[in-house]
Amino acid sequence: MRLFAPLIALCLAAPIAHAQCGGPFPAFVDGLKSEAAAKGFDAATIDAFFRPVRQDPKVLRADRAQGVFQKPFIDFSRHLISQNRIDKGRAMARKYATTFDRIERDYGVSRGVLLAFWAFETDYGGFQGDFNTLNALTTLAHDCRRPQIFRPQIFAALELYKHGDFDPARTTGAWAGEIGMVQMLPRDILENGIDGDGDGHVRLKTSAPDALMSGAKMLSSLGWRAGEPWLQEVRVPDTLDWSLTGPGQTLSVAQWAQMGVRPREGKLAKDTLSASIILPQGRNGPAFIAYPNFQVYFEWNQSFTYVLTAAYFANRLEGARVYDARNPEPGLTGAQMKELQRRLKAKGYDVGKIDGILGAGTRTAAQAEQKRLGLPADAWPTTALLNRL
Template identity: 55%
Template sequence: MHRKLALLALTTSLVGAPILAHAQQAACGGSVSSFRNGVEREAEADGVPASAARQALSHANISQHVLSMDRGQSVFKQTFLQFSQRAVSSSRLQRGKQKLQRYASTFQKAERRYGVPGPVITAFWGLESDYGAVQGDFNTLDALFTMAHDCRRPDLFRPQLIAAVEMAAKGDLDPTSTTGAWAGEIGQVQMLPKDIIDYGIDGNGNGHVRLKTDEEDVIMTAANYINALGWRRNEPWLQEVEIPNNLPWQKTGLHKSGMTVADWQRLGVHARSGSLPDPRLSANLIMPQGRHGPTFLAYPNFNVYLEWNKSFIYTTTAAYFATRLAGAPPYDHSNPSDGLSDAQMKQLQQILKRKGYDVGEVDGILGAGTRDAVRQEEQRLGLPADGWPTRELLAKLQ
C-alpha cells in the first residue's frame, strides 16, 4: 500500500468536475467510449503512438469489483497492535531475514548508491506482497481505467492510466495479462506505473525492469524510490522507548516539532534496548495506542514512511518491522486501554466535527486529524493528552 493507496483512504473525495491538468484531458465519468477516446488523445499528446494507445485501451473495461474494493477498505480501522501483530509475524520475519542474506550483495549495492538500508526495503517488500507471493490478481489496465473514470480522484489516477498505456506501448505491460492490486499497483513492492517509469532500476542487467518477477529489480527500484522520498543516509527511523508517568503529553504526537533526542532524554525518556542516537537529532514521540501501549521515538526518516503511505497504523508497522529486521527486539505490548468501537469512534468524530475540528470524513478511522483533535480535547479536559480516544473521553464530551 503505497502513499497512493493511503490517498485512496484518506483524501477527500473529488466528486464533480475533475482537475484539468492537461489540455487533452477528458471529463471523468460519462460515456465509457468518450472517456476512452479522451485518454487516447491525451496519451498521443504525451508521445505514445496513436496505434499503440488505441490498441492498449481497446482492452480496458470498467470493473465493478475495483469500485467495490475502493469503497470498502477496512484495514485502516485496525489498531496498531492488531495490524502489527498480524503483519509482523514470525514467519514473515524469518523469510525477510532469508531475503537479506540471499540478496546481500544487491542490498549492499542499493545502500551504497541510495543510502537505504536493506531492512527498510525488505519490510516494505514483506508488507506489500509477502515477498512477491501476493501481488494481486486484478487486471492492471482495467483497475486504472476504472479508477480514472470514477470521479472521486481522477487527478490521482488519470496520470497513472496514461503511464500504463506508455508502458504497454513499450512492451513493459500486457493489457490483457498484467495483474496487480485493485488500485493499479504492480509487482512485489506494489508500485504504480508512473513511479515505475520514473524510478525503475534494472537490478540484474537484463535490460528490463520487471517488478513482478526479478528480485534484484525490486530491491534497486525500491531503494531508488525511497531515496527520492527523502531518505537520510546513516540515520535511524524509529526506536522503541520507555517513558515516565509524568511526561508533558502536549509535547507528544506526530506533528509536533522542535524536540530533539536530548530534550526527550531530559524528560526521562530512554531507549528500551540499546541507546538513543545523536542527541541533536530531531524526534517526535508517538504512541499508536496511547501512553499505556508501545511507545516510539520517530526520527526524520519516519517522514519517508508517511510519504509511502499516509496511514499512521501501516506506517508505524512498516517502520517497526524494519527495526525488527535490523535486530531490534519485539515491542512491549504493555497494557493499552480499550479503544472505541466503530460506532463510538464515529460518534466521537461527529462531536469533534461539531466543535469545529477538521477530522475529515466521519468514517470511524482514527486518522491524523482525529488524533490531533482528541489530543486537544484531552488537554482541555485535564486528561493525559496522548491522542488515544477512550470511553472516558467520549463520556466527558457527550
C-alpha cells in the first residue's frame, strides 16, 4: 500500500517569503515555523515538531569531508565489496525471498540492485547513521550551499511526524538526512513509501520489507525499466574509437557489437537497446556496457564511482565474476586532479567544484581535451594530459 500520496502537494505548496538560508539560527527556525503555518500545519504540531531542533556542526564537517569519493573505481570497489558483504547479501536474498519476488513482479527491479544499495547504504541495516535527522536537515537548509535541496525535506519530515512516522527528537540517520535501511529522504518516503509488512506504517528503520519495497518504488518512479539489465562487463577492441565512450554517449547494442565489443560472460542485451561503454580507468582498465537503467542510478546518487560500484555489485550478488582489472595507466593524485580541474575550468569547461574528484563534468572535459590534443580520448586523465594542458 502506498501511503501519503494525497499529501505531497501540501509540502510543495506556498511560496517562501522569508530568508532561504543563513542568519541567526533561531530566526531561521522561526521562518520555518511561519512557512509551516502557511502550508496549513496547526500551531501545536509545529511547536512540538520544532521544539527539539538544534544546529549540528558535525553535520557540516561531514558534508565537507567526503574524501572516499576521490578513490578510483578499482580501489573504491575493492574497499566497499567484501566476501562478507556478498555472503550476507545472498543470505538476505534467501531470507526475504517473498519480498524480492513481489518487488520483481510489481516493479521489475532485480533483487541484486536493491541488495547492493542495502549493503552500501547501511550494511544491510546494521548501521543506519546516528545523526538526528531533523537537526541534520535544518542545519543543511540553514547552510547556504544547497538550501533548495534540504529545506523542502523539513516540511516532508513534518508531514511524516503528523502521521506518527517521524520523531523529531529520536529519529536518526545519515548526516545528509536520509533515513532507514536504504537511506531515503523524507520527501522520498512521502512519495514512495510502501507498507511492505502490512502494519499500517512505513518503518524504513525497522522493517526490511518496508525499506525494500519503498526503495523499489522509488527506483520505478525515477524511470527504472522493468526487467531490463543495467550493467555488464565487456571486452573492448584496441581499435575502438575511445571518443565514443562514456556515460553521456550512447549507441545501439548492435552498433557496439559491430565495433567488436563482446560480453565477458553471457550475452549482450537485445540489439535495439541503447547503451554506453564505460571505462572507469581508461582503455587499459575494466570495461562495462551500461544500459538505460544505469542512468537511473544517478538519480539515487550522483557520484560516478559510487554508481558504477553499486551497479557492478548488483551483478556480483547475482552471480557475476569479479571484473578483470587489467592494467590501467596510473591516474592523478588529488592535488594533480585539482590542478587539472583548474586548467579545464580556465578553458571554459564546467567541471563543478574544484575538489579533486573525477566526476562526470571533469571526465567529459578531459575527454574533449584528449581528443583535441590527439591523445586517446578515453576520459581517464593522466599526467600526459595534465602536462599537455
